[in-house]
Amino acid sequence: MNIKKITMRSIIVLFVMIIGFYTVLVSKSEPNGQVVHATSIVHNSYKDAKPFSLEDRHGNTVRLSDFKGRTVLMTAWTTWCGECREELETLHHIQQHYPENKLKVLAVNLTTEETSLENVKRFLGNEPMKATVLFDTKGIVKQRYGIYGIPISFLIDPYGKIIRTFPGVINQKDLDQWLPN
Structure with a gap:
């Protein structure tokens, strides 16, 4: 695999991780058990x-x-x-x-x-x-x-x-x- 492909795949994985992290933050449960929606x-x-x-x-x-x-x-x-x-x-x-x-x-x-x-x-x-x-x-x-x-x-x-x-x-x-x- 060449360097460009590895770099591109790494960027895509990083982007997916950031989106997932943001989604977890926005939809986490509050201490009172309520779910915070986006x-x-x-x-x-x-x-x-x-x-x-x-x-x-x-x-x-x-x-x-x-x-x-x-x-x-x-x-x-x-x-x-x-x-x-x-x-x-x-x-x-x-x-x-x-x-x-x-x-x-x-x-x-x-x-x-x-x-x-x-x-x-x-x-x-x-x-x-x-x-x-x-x-x-x-x-x-x-x-x-x-x-x-x-x-x-x-x-x-x-x-x-x-x-x-x-x-x-x-x-x-x-x-x-x-x-x-």
């Missing part, structure tokens, strides 16, 4: 939520630190993402279901991924939203949270730690399971 990721290290300051629909500056002491559900979305548009209604209902002193829902529009801020505002119209809509016009949240796929939600505890990441559309059942008491 649709949500536990941050065992409880990383600090990265600070940000964004404008809301009314031009007010909103900081993540404004919600210190409260649990925050932060979701990243765009208007061109069909799942994101559907999820906006879910976020509205989630915020309606929980009092704001227990859970604050922030719907962060990745405005750098949109054609314009005006188009996003036109999309939102004058519809009342219980969730607070914020505009990431400089890509700060996208960069600080390493967002590469949407929708994605981060559950941040009252101490500012990310305790759960939900890639894809979130639902109330998933959230109920992970909300701190």
Whole structure:
């Protein structure tokens, strides 16, 4: 066998091992016996939520630190993402279901991924939203949270730690399971 074949086979074996290791990490059992599925990721290290300051629909500056002491559900979305548009209604209902002193829902529009801020505002119209809509016009949240796929939600505890990441559309059942008491 020549060196190229051996090298190629070694790379393939290494790639398969990495995929297998990742799969085991994502689907391992939690101490309480629950299985963590690939649709949500536990941050065992409880990383600090990265600070940000964004404008809301009314031009007010909103900081993540404004919600210190409260649990925050932060979701990243765009208007061109069909799942994101559907999820906006879910976020509205989630915020309606929980009092704001227990859970604050922030719907962060990745405005750098949109054609314009005006188009996003036109999309939102004058519809009342219980969730607070914020505009990431400089890509700060996208960069600080390493967002590469949407929708994605981060559950941040009252101490500012990310305790759960939900890639894809979130639902109330998933959230109920992970909300701190």
